[in-house]
Amino acid sequence: xxxxxxxxxxxxxxxxxxxxxxxxxxxxxxxxxxxxxxxxxxxxxxxxxxxxxxxxxxxxxxxxxxxxxxxxxxxxxxxxxxxxxxxxxxxxxxxxxxxxxxxxxxxxxxxxxxxxxxxxxxxxxxxxxxxxxxxxxxxxxxxxxxxxxxxxxxxxxxxxxxxxxxxxxxxxxxxxxxxxxxxxxxxxxxxxxxxxxxxxxxxxxxxxxxxxxxxxxxxxxxxxxxxxxxxxxxxxxxxxxxxxxxxxxxxxxxxxxxxxxxxxxxxxxxxxxxxxxxxxxxxxxxxxxxxxxxxxxxxxxxxxxxxxxxxxxxxxxxxxxxxxxxxxxxxxxxxxxxxxxxxxxxxxxxxxxxx
Amino acid sequence: xxxxxxxxxxxxxxxxxxxxxxxxxxxxxxxxxxxxxxxxxxxxxxxxxxxxxxxxxxxxxxxxxxxxxxxxxxxxxxxxxxxxxxxxxxxxxxxxxxxxxxxxxxxxxxxxxxxxxxxxxxxxxxxxxxxxxxxxxxxxxxxxxxxxxxxxxxxxxxxxxxxxxxxxxxxxxxxxxxxxxxxxxxxxxxxxxxxxxxxxxxxxxxxxxxxxxxxxxxxxxxxxxxxxx
Numbered sequence: 001x002x003x004x005x006x007x008x009x010x011x012x013x014x015x016x017x018x019x020x021x022x023x024x025x026x027x028x029x030x031x032x033x034x035x036x037x038x039x040x041x042x043x044x045x046x047x048x049x050x051x052x053x054x055x056x057x058x059x060x061x062x063x064x065x066x067x068x069x070x071x072x073x074x075x076x077x078x079x080x081x082x083x084x085x086x087x088x089x090x091x092x093x094x095x096x097x098x099x100x101x102x103x104x105x106x107x108x109x110x111x112x113x114x115x116x117x118x119x120x121x122x123x124x125x126x127x128x129x130x131x132x133x134x135x136x137x138x139x140x141x142x143x144x145x146x147x148x149x150x151x152x153x154x155x156x157x158x159x160x161x162x163x164x165x166x167x168x169x170x171x172x173x174x175x176x177x178x179x180x181x182x183x184x185x186x187x188x189x190x191x192x193x194x195x196x197x198x199x200x201x202x203x204x205x206x207x208x209x210x211x212x213x214x215x216x217x218x219x220x221x222x223x224x225x226x227x228x229x230x231x232x233x234x235x236x237x238x239x240x241x242x243x244x245x246x247x248x249x250x251x252x253x254x255x256x257x258x259x260x261x262x263x264x265x266x267x268x269x270x271x272x273x274x275x276x277x278x279x280x281x282x283x284x285x286x287x288x289x290x291x292x293x294x295x296x297x298x299x300x301x302x303x304x305x306x307x308x309x310x311x312x313x314x315x316x317x318x319x320x321x322x323x324x325x326x327x328x329x330x331x332x333x334x335x336x337x338x339x340x341x342x343x344x345x346x347x348x349x350x351x352x353x354x355x
Numbered sequence: 356x357x358x359x360x361x362x363x364x365x366x367x368x369x370x371x372x373x374x375x376x377x378x379x380x381x382x383x384x385x386x387x388x389x390x391x392x393x394x395x396x397x398x399x400x401x402x403x404x405x406x407x408x409x410x411x412x413x414x415x416x417x418x419x420x421x422x423x424x425x426x427x428x429x430x431x432x433x434x435x436x437x438x439x440x441x442x443x444x445x446x447x448x449x450x451x452x453x454x455x456x457x458x459x460x461x462x463x464x465x466x467x468x469x470x471x472x473x474x475x476x477x478x479x480x481x482x483x484x485x486x487x488x489x490x491x492x493x494x495x496x497x498x499x500x501x502x503x504x505x506x507x508x509x510x511x512x513x514x515x516x517x518x519x520x521x522x523x524x525x526x527x528x529x530x531x532x533x534x535x536x537x538x539x540x541x542x543x544x545x546x547x548x549x550x551x552x553x554x555x556x557x558x559x560x561x562x563x564x565x566x567x568x569x570x571x572x573x574x575x576x577x578x579x580x581x582x583x584x
Contacts, residue, residue: 051487054490054491055490056486056487056490056491074490074495079494079495080493082491084491085491086487086488086491088484089484089488090482090484090485090487092488092506093506093508093509102492103492103493106492106493106494106498107493148488151492152491152492155492161491
Protein backbone atom coordinates (compact mmCIF):
# COMPACT_ATOMS: atom_id res chain seq x y z
CA UNK A 1 0.00 0.00 0.00
CA UNK A 2 1.41 3.40 -0.97
CA UNK A 3 0.97 6.54 1.09
CA UNK A 4 -1.61 7.71 -1.47
CA UNK A 5 -3.69 4.54 -1.03
CA UNK A 6 -3.76 5.01 2.71
CA UNK A 7 -6.35 7.26 4.25
CA UNK A 8 -4.00 7.68 7.22
CA UNK A 9 -0.25 7.42 7.45
CA UNK A 10 1.29 7.89 10.87
CA UNK A 11 4.97 8.73 11.00
CA UNK A 12 6.87 8.48 14.26
CA UNK A 13 4.10 9.87 16.44
CA UNK A 14 4.60 10.42 20.14
CA UNK A 15 1.92 11.94 22.30
CA UNK A 16 2.18 12.97 25.91
CA UNK A 17 -0.04 14.48 28.58
CA UNK A 18 1.97 16.65 30.94
CA UNK A 19 5.42 15.02 30.66
CA UNK A 20 4.41 11.39 30.43
CA UNK A 21 4.26 9.79 26.98
CA UNK A 22 0.97 7.97 26.49
CA UNK A 23 1.31 6.86 22.89
CA UNK A 24 4.19 5.98 20.61
CA UNK A 25 3.53 4.80 17.05
CA UNK A 26 6.52 4.49 14.74
CA UNK A 27 4.59 3.87 11.58
CA UNK A 28 1.05 2.90 10.74
CA UNK A 29 -1.01 3.05 7.57
CA UNK A 30 -4.78 2.67 7.45
CA UNK A 31 -6.16 1.74 4.04
CA UNK A 32 -9.22 3.46 2.62
CA UNK A 33 -12.61 1.88 3.30
CA UNK A 34 -11.05 -0.57 5.77
CA UNK A 35 -12.52 -1.55 9.10
CA UNK A 36 -9.72 -1.53 11.62
CA UNK A 37 -10.18 -2.59 15.22
CA UNK A 38 -8.18 -1.34 18.18
CA UNK A 39 -7.97 -3.56 21.19
CA UNK A 40 -6.07 -3.27 24.43
CA UNK A 41 -6.52 -2.83 28.17
CA UNK A 42 -7.63 0.43 29.77
CA UNK A 43 -4.91 3.06 29.51
CA UNK A 44 -3.28 1.34 26.54
CA UNK A 45 -3.70 4.39 24.29
CA UNK A 46 -6.73 3.43 22.17
CA UNK A 47 -8.71 6.58 22.92
CA UNK A 48 -5.63 8.77 22.51
CA UNK A 49 -4.90 7.22 19.12
CA UNK A 50 -8.51 7.83 18.05
CA UNK A 51 -8.39 11.45 19.23
CA UNK A 52 -5.22 12.00 17.21
CA UNK A 53 -6.71 10.31 14.14
CA UNK A 54 -9.88 12.36 14.66
CA UNK A 55 -7.71 15.52 14.67
CA UNK A 56 -9.16 16.55 17.99
CA UNK A 57 -5.63 16.79 19.36
CA UNK A 58 -2.28 17.36 17.72
CA UNK A 59 0.47 14.84 18.48
CA UNK A 60 3.30 16.11 20.67
CA UNK A 61 5.74 14.85 18.05
CA UNK A 62 5.56 13.35 14.57
CA UNK A 63 2.97 13.76 11.86
CA UNK A 64 -0.25 12.24 10.69
CA UNK A 65 -0.93 12.31 6.97
CA UNK A 66 -4.54 12.29 5.82
CA UNK A 67 -4.79 11.10 2.22
CA UNK A 68 -1.09 11.76 1.79
CA UNK A 69 -1.08 15.29 3.23
CA UNK A 70 -0.16 16.45 6.72
CA UNK A 71 -3.25 17.47 8.67
CA UNK A 72 -3.87 19.12 12.02
CA UNK A 73 -7.00 19.96 14.06
CA UNK A 74 -9.36 22.42 12.32
CA UNK A 75 -7.61 22.01 8.95
CA UNK A 76 -10.00 22.19 6.01
CA UNK A 77 -8.80 18.86 4.64
CA UNK A 78 -10.19 16.94 7.62
CA UNK A 79 -12.86 19.08 9.32
CA UNK A 80 -15.74 17.73 7.28
CA UNK A 81 -14.27 14.31 6.44
CA UNK A 82 -13.39 12.78 9.79
CA UNK A 83 -15.71 12.34 12.73
CA UNK A 84 -15.20 10.73 16.12
CA UNK A 85 -17.76 9.23 18.47
CA UNK A 86 -16.14 9.24 21.88
CA UNK A 87 -16.75 6.73 24.63
CA UNK A 88 -19.05 9.04 26.57
CA UNK A 89 -20.66 11.04 23.79
CA UNK A 90 -21.90 14.51 24.58
CA UNK A 91 -25.29 15.65 23.41
CA UNK A 92 -25.70 19.37 23.21
CA UNK A 93 -28.38 21.02 25.34
CA UNK A 94 -30.97 20.99 22.60
CA UNK A 95 -33.43 18.64 20.92
CA UNK A 96 -32.47 15.41 19.18
CA UNK A 97 -33.37 17.03 15.85
CA UNK A 98 -31.05 19.98 16.46
CA UNK A 99 -28.27 17.71 17.73
CA UNK A 100 -28.32 15.61 14.58
CA UNK A 101 -28.78 18.58 12.26
CA UNK A 102 -25.87 20.50 13.84
CA UNK A 103 -23.12 18.94 11.72
CA UNK A 104 -25.16 19.36 8.54
CA UNK A 105 -25.75 23.04 9.33
CA UNK A 106 -22.01 23.55 9.88
CA UNK A 107 -21.53 22.21 6.36
CA UNK A 108 -24.17 24.57 5.01
CA UNK A 109 -26.26 21.56 3.99
CA UNK A 110 -29.72 22.69 5.09
CA UNK A 111 -31.93 21.03 2.47
CA UNK A 112 -34.50 18.51 3.74
CA UNK A 113 -32.99 18.60 7.22
CA UNK A 114 -35.97 17.00 8.88
CA UNK A 115 -36.17 14.05 6.48
CA UNK A 116 -32.41 13.44 6.63
CA UNK A 117 -32.49 13.48 10.42
CA UNK A 118 -35.45 11.07 10.32
CA UNK A 119 -33.50 8.75 8.03
CA UNK A 120 -30.43 8.82 10.29
CA UNK A 121 -32.58 8.06 13.31
CA UNK A 122 -34.17 5.13 11.49
CA UNK A 123 -30.71 3.60 10.88
CA UNK A 124 -30.36 3.39 14.63
CA UNK A 125 -33.88 2.08 15.20
CA UNK A 126 -35.19 5.35 16.68
CA UNK A 127 -38.55 6.45 15.25
CA UNK A 128 -38.40 10.07 14.14
CA UNK A 129 -41.89 10.91 15.36
CA UNK A 130 -40.97 9.73 18.87
CA UNK A 131 -37.42 11.04 19.22
CA UNK A 132 -36.78 14.03 16.93
CA UNK A 133 -38.40 16.60 19.22
CA UNK A 134 -37.20 15.13 22.49
CA UNK A 135 -34.74 17.13 24.51
CA UNK A 136 -31.26 15.75 25.18
CA UNK A 137 -32.18 15.25 28.83
CA UNK A 138 -35.12 13.01 27.96
CA UNK A 139 -33.02 10.16 26.56
CA UNK A 140 -31.69 7.01 28.20
CA UNK A 141 -27.97 6.20 27.98
CA UNK A 142 -28.45 3.81 25.05
CA UNK A 143 -30.72 6.25 23.21
CA UNK A 144 -28.22 9.09 23.73
CA UNK A 145 -25.43 6.89 22.34
CA UNK A 146 -27.55 6.06 19.29
CA UNK A 147 -28.50 9.71 18.74
CA UNK A 148 -24.82 10.67 18.95
CA UNK A 149 -23.97 8.05 16.33
CA UNK A 150 -26.87 9.25 14.15
CA UNK A 151 -25.38 12.77 14.33
CA UNK A 152 -22.18 11.33 12.82
CA UNK A 153 -23.76 8.98 10.28
CA UNK A 154 -26.00 11.71 8.84
CA UNK A 155 -22.77 13.41 7.69
CA UNK A 156 -21.84 10.31 5.62
CA UNK A 157 -18.21 10.79 6.70
CA UNK A 158 -15.14 9.50 4.93
CA UNK A 159 -13.74 8.31 8.24
CA UNK A 160 -15.75 7.27 11.29
CA UNK A 161 -13.85 6.69 14.53
CA UNK A 162 -15.74 4.85 17.25
CA UNK A 163 -14.41 4.69 20.79
CA UNK A 164 -16.04 1.87 22.73
CA UNK A 165 -19.38 2.42 20.99
CA UNK A 166 -21.14 -0.42 22.78
CA UNK A 167 -19.43 -0.25 26.17
CA UNK A 168 -22.28 1.17 28.22
CA UNK A 169 -25.41 0.21 26.32
CA UNK A 170 -27.78 -2.75 26.42
CA UNK A 171 -27.68 -5.61 23.95
CA UNK A 172 -30.39 -4.15 21.68
CA UNK A 173 -28.66 -0.76 21.42
CA UNK A 174 -25.31 -2.49 20.88
CA UNK A 175 -26.69 -4.48 17.93
CA UNK A 176 -28.22 -1.35 16.38
CA UNK A 177 -24.96 0.55 16.77
CA UNK A 178 -22.93 -2.27 15.23
CA UNK A 179 -25.29 -2.61 12.26
CA UNK A 180 -25.38 1.16 11.62
CA UNK A 181 -21.60 1.46 11.80
CA UNK A 182 -21.16 -1.31 9.25
CA UNK A 183 -23.75 0.32 7.01
CA UNK A 184 -21.43 3.34 6.72
CA UNK A 185 -18.65 1.21 5.28
CA UNK A 186 -20.88 -0.88 3.05
CA UNK A 187 -22.93 1.97 1.57
CA UNK A 188 -20.57 4.97 1.49
CA UNK A 189 -17.14 3.34 1.66
CA UNK A 190 -16.44 4.94 5.02
CA UNK A 191 -13.19 3.94 6.70
CA UNK A 192 -13.97 2.71 10.20
CA UNK A 193 -11.67 2.56 13.20
CA UNK A 194 -13.26 0.95 16.21
CA UNK A 195 -11.78 0.73 19.69
CA UNK A 196 -13.53 -1.90 21.75
CA UNK A 197 -13.11 -4.50 24.45
CA UNK A 198 -15.58 -6.65 22.54
CA UNK A 199 -12.89 -8.51 20.67
CA UNK A 200 -15.34 -11.12 19.46
CA UNK A 201 -17.21 -8.43 17.53
CA UNK A 202 -13.96 -6.85 16.33
CA UNK A 203 -12.68 -10.14 14.94
CA UNK A 204 -16.00 -10.71 13.23
CA UNK A 205 -16.19 -7.34 11.46
CA UNK A 206 -12.69 -5.92 11.16
CA UNK A 207 -10.33 -6.39 8.26
CA UNK A 208 -7.49 -5.96 10.72
CA UNK A 209 -7.25 -5.72 14.49
CA UNK A 210 -4.42 -3.71 16.04
CA UNK A 211 -3.48 -4.39 19.60
CA UNK A 212 -2.20 -1.66 21.87
CA UNK A 213 -0.45 -2.02 25.17
CA UNK A 214 1.21 0.69 27.23
CA UNK A 215 0.81 3.17 24.39
CA UNK A 216 2.51 0.96 21.82
CA UNK A 217 1.22 -1.16 18.99
CA UNK A 218 1.92 -4.81 19.64
CA UNK A 219 -0.05 -6.15 16.70
CA UNK A 220 -1.19 -6.63 14.04
CA UNK A 221 -2.76 -9.88 15.00
CA UNK A 222 -4.00 -11.16 18.25
CA UNK A 223 -1.29 -10.93 20.89
CA UNK A 224 -1.34 -12.30 24.41
CA UNK A 225 0.16 -10.01 26.98
CA UNK A 226 1.52 -11.52 30.17
CA UNK A 227 2.41 -9.03 32.87
CA UNK A 228 5.36 -9.55 35.21
CA UNK A 229 6.89 -9.94 37.70
CA UNK A 230 9.27 -12.55 36.28
CA UNK A 231 11.57 -14.77 38.29
CA UNK A 232 14.95 -16.13 37.19
CA UNK A 233 15.27 -19.93 36.90
CA UNK A 234 18.41 -21.99 37.46
CA UNK A 235 18.40 -23.11 33.79
CA UNK A 236 18.87 -19.49 32.57
CA UNK A 237 15.23 -19.00 31.60
CA UNK A 238 12.74 -16.85 33.47
CA UNK A 239 9.27 -17.76 34.61
CA UNK A 240 5.98 -16.47 35.88
CA UNK A 241 4.04 -18.72 38.22
CA UNK A 242 0.30 -18.51 37.64
CA UNK A 243 -2.24 -18.61 40.46
CA UNK A 244 -2.89 -22.33 39.89
CA UNK A 245 0.82 -23.21 39.97
CA UNK A 246 1.41 -23.54 36.21
CA UNK A 247 4.54 -21.81 34.90
CA UNK A 248 5.09 -19.63 31.83
CA UNK A 249 8.73 -19.89 30.78
CA UNK A 250 10.44 -17.18 28.77
CA UNK A 251 13.81 -15.83 27.78
CA UNK A 252 15.38 -13.16 29.99
CA UNK A 253 13.11 -10.08 30.17
CA UNK A 254 14.56 -6.55 29.91
CA UNK A 255 13.26 -5.94 33.45
CA UNK A 256 11.58 -8.13 36.04
CA UNK A 257 8.33 -6.16 35.60
CA UNK A 258 8.34 -6.19 31.78
CA UNK A 259 5.31 -7.47 29.87
CA UNK A 260 5.70 -10.50 27.64
CA UNK A 261 3.97 -10.51 24.26
CA UNK A 262 3.08 -13.93 22.87
CA UNK A 263 1.70 -14.07 19.34
CA UNK A 264 -1.49 -16.13 19.24
CA UNK A 265 -0.25 -17.64 15.96
CA UNK A 266 2.80 -19.04 17.72
CA UNK A 267 0.89 -20.98 20.30
CA UNK A 268 0.08 -24.55 19.31
CA UNK A 269 -2.37 -27.07 20.66
CA UNK A 270 -0.79 -30.26 21.99
CA UNK A 271 -2.16 -33.11 19.86
CA UNK A 272 -1.56 -36.86 19.46
CA UNK A 273 1.63 -36.26 17.40
CA UNK A 274 3.19 -34.47 20.37
CA UNK A 275 2.83 -37.47 22.65
CA UNK A 276 6.14 -38.28 24.32
CA UNK A 277 7.86 -35.02 23.24
CA UNK A 278 9.36 -32.92 25.98
CA UNK A 279 8.31 -29.30 25.64
CA UNK A 280 8.64 -26.23 27.78
CA UNK A 281 5.63 -24.06 28.41
CA UNK A 282 2.92 -26.66 28.29
CA UNK A 283 -0.12 -25.02 29.80
CA UNK A 284 -3.40 -26.69 30.57
CA UNK A 285 -6.65 -24.75 30.22
CA UNK A 286 -10.29 -24.79 29.20
CA UNK A 287 -11.62 -23.42 25.93
CA UNK A 288 -14.10 -20.61 26.62
CA UNK A 289 -14.80 -19.32 23.09
CA UNK A 290 -14.22 -20.06 19.43
CA UNK A 291 -14.53 -17.12 17.05
CA UNK A 292 -14.04 -17.21 13.30
CA UNK A 293 -11.61 -14.49 12.20
CA UNK A 294 -12.94 -12.52 9.26
CA UNK A 295 -11.23 -13.35 5.95
CA UNK A 296 -8.31 -15.33 7.36
CA UNK A 297 -9.62 -18.93 7.51
CA UNK A 298 -8.47 -18.97 11.09
CA UNK A 299 -10.41 -19.39 14.27
CA UNK A 300 -9.44 -17.65 17.48
CA UNK A 301 -9.79 -19.99 20.44
CA UNK A 302 -9.83 -18.41 23.87
CA UNK A 303 -8.40 -20.56 26.60
CA UNK A 304 -8.62 -19.94 30.33
CA UNK A 305 -5.37 -20.96 32.00
CA UNK A 306 -5.42 -20.52 35.78
CA UNK A 307 -7.75 -17.53 35.37
CA UNK A 308 -5.63 -15.97 32.63
CA UNK A 309 -7.08 -15.68 29.14
CA UNK A 310 -4.98 -16.89 26.20
CA UNK A 311 -5.93 -16.51 22.55
CA UNK A 312 -4.72 -19.15 20.14
CA UNK A 313 -4.97 -18.89 16.37
CA UNK A 314 -6.01 -22.23 14.91
CA UNK A 315 -6.58 -22.90 11.19
CA UNK A 316 -10.34 -23.38 10.90
CA UNK A 317 -9.99 -26.75 9.13
CA UNK A 318 -8.13 -28.12 12.16
CA UNK A 319 -10.89 -27.28 14.64
CA UNK A 320 -12.65 -30.54 13.89
CA UNK A 321 -9.54 -32.76 13.82
CA UNK A 322 -8.34 -31.29 17.11
CA UNK A 323 -11.85 -31.72 18.48
CA UNK A 324 -11.92 -28.18 19.88
CA UNK A 325 -15.10 -26.92 21.44
CA UNK A 326 -15.96 -24.58 24.33
CA UNK A 327 -15.68 -26.33 27.67
CA UNK A 328 -13.04 -28.80 26.55
CA UNK A 329 -9.78 -28.96 28.49
CA UNK A 330 -6.69 -28.92 26.27
CA UNK A 331 -2.94 -28.33 26.49
CA UNK A 332 -1.05 -25.68 24.59
CA UNK A 333 2.60 -24.79 24.24
CA UNK A 334 4.83 -22.10 22.78
CA UNK A 335 8.55 -21.59 22.32
CA UNK A 336 10.07 -19.34 25.03
CA UNK A 337 12.21 -17.74 22.32
CA UNK A 338 9.11 -16.49 20.47
CA UNK A 339 8.27 -14.10 23.31
CA UNK A 340 8.68 -10.38 22.67
CA UNK A 341 8.91 -7.80 25.40
CA UNK A 342 7.39 -4.46 26.28
CA UNK A 343 9.13 -2.59 28.98
CA UNK A 344 6.76 -1.54 31.72
CA UNK A 345 8.61 1.68 32.58
CA UNK A 346 6.02 3.86 30.85
CA UNK A 347 3.02 2.40 32.62
CA UNK A 348 1.81 5.28 34.77
CA UNK A 349 -1.40 7.08 35.51
CA UNK A 350 -1.72 9.68 32.84
CA UNK A 351 -3.44 13.02 33.23
CA UNK A 352 -6.23 13.76 30.80
CA UNK A 353 -5.94 16.87 28.65
CA UNK A 354 -7.55 20.14 29.70
CA UNK A 355 -10.27 21.80 27.73
CA UNK B 356 -48.14 47.02 64.35
CA UNK B 357 -50.57 49.62 63.09
CA UNK B 358 -47.87 51.81 61.61
CA UNK B 359 -46.61 48.89 59.49
CA UNK B 360 -50.09 48.15 58.13
CA UNK B 361 -50.65 51.84 57.52
CA UNK B 362 -47.31 51.92 55.73
CA UNK B 363 -48.43 49.10 53.41
CA UNK B 364 -51.77 50.81 52.69
CA UNK B 365 -50.12 54.11 51.93
CA UNK B 366 -47.49 52.39 49.80
CA UNK B 367 -50.20 50.92 47.55
CA UNK B 368 -51.78 54.38 47.28
CA UNK B 369 -48.44 55.97 46.34
CA UNK B 370 -47.90 53.42 43.60
CA UNK B 371 -51.45 53.51 42.27
CA UNK B 372 -51.62 57.30 42.23
CA UNK B 373 -48.27 57.59 40.45
CA UNK B 374 -46.48 59.54 43.21
CA UNK B 375 -43.76 61.49 41.38
CA UNK B 376 -41.08 61.15 44.06
CA UNK B 377 -41.57 57.41 44.35
CA UNK B 378 -41.45 56.90 40.59
CA UNK B 379 -38.40 59.15 40.28
CA UNK B 380 -36.49 56.75 42.56
CA UNK B 381 -37.79 53.74 40.61
CA UNK B 382 -36.71 55.18 37.24
CA UNK B 383 -33.31 56.24 38.62
CA UNK B 384 -32.72 52.68 39.86
CA UNK B 385 -33.78 51.08 36.59
CA UNK B 386 -31.61 53.47 34.58
CA UNK B 387 -28.49 53.09 36.66
CA UNK B 388 -28.78 49.30 36.94
CA UNK B 389 -29.31 49.06 33.18
CA UNK B 390 -26.08 50.98 32.57
CA UNK B 391 -24.04 48.92 34.98
CA UNK B 392 -25.49 45.54 33.91
CA UNK B 393 -24.96 46.28 30.21
CA UNK B 394 -21.29 47.08 30.76
CA UNK B 395 -20.64 44.23 33.18
CA UNK B 396 -22.33 41.62 30.95
CA UNK B 397 -20.64 42.82 27.78
CA UNK B 398 -17.20 42.67 29.39
CA UNK B 399 -17.75 40.06 32.13
CA UNK B 400 -19.08 37.20 29.99
CA UNK B 401 -16.18 37.19 27.49
CA UNK B 402 -13.63 37.67 30.28
CA UNK B 403 -15.24 34.92 32.36
CA UNK B 404 -15.24 32.60 29.35
CA UNK B 405 -11.55 33.25 28.72
CA UNK B 406 -10.80 32.68 32.41
CA UNK B 407 -12.71 29.41 32.51
CA UNK B 408 -11.84 28.00 29.09
CA UNK B 409 -8.20 28.77 28.43
CA UNK B 410 -5.14 27.73 30.37
CA UNK B 411 -2.61 30.55 30.51
CA UNK B 412 0.18 31.58 32.88
CA UNK B 413 -1.19 33.45 35.87
CA UNK B 414 -4.72 32.11 35.37
CA UNK B 415 -4.99 30.76 38.91
CA UNK B 416 -3.82 34.06 40.37
CA UNK B 417 -6.35 36.01 38.29
CA UNK B 418 -9.05 33.59 39.45
CA UNK B 419 -8.14 34.17 43.11
CA UNK B 420 -8.32 37.96 42.61
CA UNK B 421 -11.72 37.75 40.83
CA UNK B 422 -13.10 35.41 43.51
CA UNK B 423 -11.88 37.77 46.22
CA UNK B 424 -13.62 40.69 44.52
CA UNK B 425 -16.89 38.79 44.86
CA UNK B 426 -17.07 39.84 48.47
CA UNK B 427 -16.05 43.45 47.91
CA UNK B 428 -18.07 45.63 50.35
CA UNK B 429 -20.25 48.17 48.56
CA UNK B 430 -19.20 50.98 50.90
CA UNK B 431 -15.57 50.31 50.02
CA UNK B 432 -16.37 50.47 46.29
CA UNK B 433 -18.33 53.67 47.03
CA UNK B 434 -15.34 55.11 48.86
CA UNK B 435 -12.86 54.31 46.06
CA UNK B 436 -15.14 55.57 43.28
CA UNK B 437 -15.89 58.70 45.33
CA UNK B 438 -12.16 59.30 45.76
CA UNK B 439 -11.56 58.95 42.02
CA UNK B 440 -14.54 61.08 40.94
CA UNK B 441 -14.28 63.82 43.55
CA UNK B 442 -12.86 67.21 42.53
CA UNK B 443 -9.47 66.29 44.00
CA UNK B 444 -9.49 62.81 42.44
CA UNK B 445 -7.81 61.78 39.17
CA UNK B 446 -11.16 61.63 37.34
CA UNK B 447 -12.65 64.69 39.02
CA UNK B 448 -12.80 66.71 35.81
CA UNK B 449 -15.23 64.21 34.31
CA UNK B 450 -17.87 65.66 36.62
CA UNK B 451 -19.46 62.30 37.38
CA UNK B 452 -19.72 62.60 41.16
CA UNK B 453 -23.35 62.72 42.33
CA UNK B 454 -24.62 61.57 38.92
CA UNK B 455 -26.29 58.34 37.79
CA UNK B 456 -23.34 57.41 35.49
CA UNK B 457 -21.09 57.83 38.55
CA UNK B 458 -23.22 55.31 40.48
CA UNK B 459 -23.18 53.04 37.41
CA UNK B 460 -19.37 52.98 37.47
CA UNK B 461 -19.42 51.79 41.07
CA UNK B 462 -22.14 49.21 40.38
CA UNK B 463 -20.18 47.91 37.38
CA UNK B 464 -17.19 47.34 39.69
CA UNK B 465 -19.59 45.45 41.97
CA UNK B 466 -21.22 43.33 39.24
CA UNK B 467 -18.23 42.58 37.01
CA UNK B 468 -16.49 40.07 39.34
CA UNK B 469 -19.81 38.30 39.91
CA UNK B 470 -20.44 37.89 36.17
CA UNK B 471 -16.82 36.91 35.52
CA UNK B 472 -16.44 34.42 38.37
CA UNK B 473 -19.77 32.67 37.86
CA UNK B 474 -19.38 32.55 34.06
CA UNK B 475 -15.86 31.13 34.50
CA UNK B 476 -17.23 28.48 36.90
CA UNK B 477 -19.95 27.54 34.41
CA UNK B 478 -17.34 27.17 31.67
CA UNK B 479 -14.98 25.20 33.93
CA UNK B 480 -17.78 22.77 34.77
CA UNK B 481 -18.55 22.27 31.10
CA UNK B 482 -18.36 18.63 30.04
CA UNK B 483 -14.91 17.81 28.62
CA UNK B 484 -16.55 15.85 25.85
CA UNK B 485 -18.21 18.97 24.45
CA UNK B 486 -14.96 20.12 22.85
CA UNK B 487 -14.31 16.69 21.33
CA UNK B 488 -17.90 16.52 20.07
CA UNK B 489 -17.86 19.96 18.49
CA UNK B 490 -14.51 19.43 16.76
CA UNK B 491 -15.52 16.01 15.51
CA UNK B 492 -18.72 17.48 14.06
CA UNK B 493 -16.65 19.97 12.05
CA UNK B 494 -16.57 23.33 13.85
CA UNK B 495 -13.91 25.93 13.17
CA UNK B 496 -12.25 27.78 16.05
CA UNK B 497 -14.81 30.60 16.18
CA UNK B 498 -17.74 28.17 16.10
CA UNK B 499 -16.07 26.14 18.84
CA UNK B 500 -16.02 29.14 21.18
CA UNK B 501 -19.53 30.34 20.34
CA UNK B 502 -21.10 26.88 20.60
CA UNK B 503 -19.28 26.24 23.88
CA UNK B 504 -20.60 29.52 25.27
CA UNK B 505 -24.10 28.64 24.10
CA UNK B 506 -23.88 25.30 25.90
CA UNK B 507 -23.24 27.05 29.22
CA UNK B 508 -25.93 29.67 28.65
CA UNK B 509 -27.91 28.63 31.74
CA UNK B 510 -24.85 29.13 33.94
CA UNK B 511 -24.19 32.53 32.36
CA UNK B 512 -27.84 33.47 32.86
CA UNK B 513 -27.52 32.56 36.54
CA UNK B 514 -24.39 34.73 36.73
CA UNK B 515 -26.27 37.67 35.23
CA UNK B 516 -29.18 37.17 37.60
CA UNK B 517 -26.93 37.07 40.66
CA UNK B 518 -25.11 40.21 39.54
CA UNK B 519 -28.42 41.97 38.91
CA UNK B 520 -29.56 41.07 42.40
CA UNK B 521 -26.45 42.65 43.92
CA UNK B 522 -26.75 45.79 41.80
CA UNK B 523 -30.44 46.31 42.54
CA UNK B 524 -30.08 45.90 46.26
CA UNK B 525 -26.85 47.76 47.03
CA UNK B 526 -27.00 50.96 49.12
CA UNK B 527 -23.37 51.89 49.81
CA UNK B 528 -22.34 52.90 46.29
CA UNK B 529 -25.56 54.76 45.51
CA UNK B 530 -25.39 56.63 48.78
CA UNK B 531 -21.70 57.60 48.63
CA UNK B 532 -21.25 58.22 44.90
CA UNK B 533 -24.81 59.37 44.13
CA UNK B 534 -25.36 61.42 47.28
CA UNK B 535 -29.06 60.46 47.49
CA UNK B 536 -30.16 63.69 45.79
CA UNK B 537 -33.94 63.96 45.49
CA UNK B 538 -35.28 63.85 41.88
CA UNK B 539 -31.75 63.25 40.66
CA UNK B 540 -29.69 60.40 42.13
CA UNK B 541 -32.08 59.01 44.72
CA UNK B 542 -32.49 55.29 44.02
CA UNK B 543 -34.97 52.90 45.58
CA UNK B 544 -32.52 51.55 48.17
CA UNK B 545 -31.22 54.98 49.26
CA UNK B 546 -34.81 56.27 49.42
CA UNK B 547 -35.85 53.34 51.62
CA UNK B 548 -32.91 54.03 53.96
CA UNK B 549 -33.71 57.74 54.13
CA UNK B 550 -37.48 57.44 54.57
CA UNK B 551 -37.06 54.79 57.28
CA UNK B 552 -34.65 57.08 59.13
CA UNK B 553 -37.30 59.80 58.97
CA UNK B 554 -39.89 57.39 60.32
CA UNK B 555 -41.89 57.58 57.07
CA UNK B 556 -42.58 53.98 56.21
CA UNK B 557 -45.00 54.39 53.32
CA UNK B 558 -42.55 55.31 50.58
CA UNK B 559 -40.00 52.82 51.96
CA UNK B 560 -42.52 50.00 51.85
CA UNK B 561 -43.74 51.09 48.40
CA UNK B 562 -40.22 50.99 47.02
CA UNK B 563 -39.55 47.70 48.80
CA UNK B 564 -42.61 46.23 47.08
CA UNK B 565 -41.37 47.49 43.71
CA UNK B 566 -37.95 45.92 44.35
CA UNK B 567 -39.66 42.63 45.11
CA UNK B 568 -41.82 42.93 42.01
CA UNK B 569 -38.78 43.61 39.82
CA UNK B 570 -36.93 40.64 41.33
CA UNK B 571 -39.97 38.45 40.73
CA UNK B 572 -40.36 39.66 37.12
CA UNK B 573 -36.66 39.09 36.36
CA UNK B 574 -36.74 35.58 37.85
CA UNK B 575 -39.90 34.77 35.94
CA UNK B 576 -38.32 35.95 32.66
CA UNK B 577 -35.15 33.97 33.29
CA UNK B 578 -37.15 30.86 34.11
CA UNK B 579 -39.16 31.34 30.90
CA UNK B 580 -35.96 31.87 28.90
CA UNK B 581 -34.42 28.69 30.34
CA UNK B 582 -37.34 26.65 29.12
CA UNK B 583 -37.26 28.24 25.70
CA UNK B 584 -33.54 27.98 24.92
